[in-house]
Amino acid sequence: MTLQQNIEAVDKARHALENHCLCFMCIQQSTRYVVQLPPGYQPRFVSCPFVAGKAKALNDLMQALEHIWQLYGITDPTTPAPDTITPIYG
Numbered sequence: 128m129t130l131q132q133n134i135e136a137v138d139k140a141r142h143a144l145e146n147h148c149l150c151f152m153c154i155q156q157s158t159r160y161v162v163q164l165p166p167g168y169q170p171r172f173v174s175c176p177f178v179a180g181k182a183k184a185l186n187d188l189m190q191a192l193e194h195i196w197q198l199y200g201i202t203d204p205t206t207p208a209p210d211t212i213t214p215i216y217g
Contacts (some may be wrong), residue, residue, distance in 0.1 A: 136182040137182045140182045141153065141185055143185075144185050149164050149195060158177070160188055162188050162191075162192065164195070173195075
């Protein structure tokens with residue numbers, strides 16, 4: 128993969144992640160990405176180091192958000208956060 132293709136892959140993955148309904152804020156730290164979920168959702172944050180590459184880390188975070196989304200049983204992306212916070216483990 129060329130440098131330009133890598134940059135495009137990272138931009139595309141970050142754009143997709145930032146547009147996910149459970150992504151309240153995406154922060155790039157020095158060694159990882161951290162995604163904050165909207166108020167009312169647990170866990171409050173998910174993170175992934177970019178040891179294997181930034182595009183892979185962003186795709187892994189997208190999969191984590193999709194998993195959380197399925198745990199809440201959300202079928203409509205416009206569904207508001209639940210009134211009560213239910214811890215999700217696992």
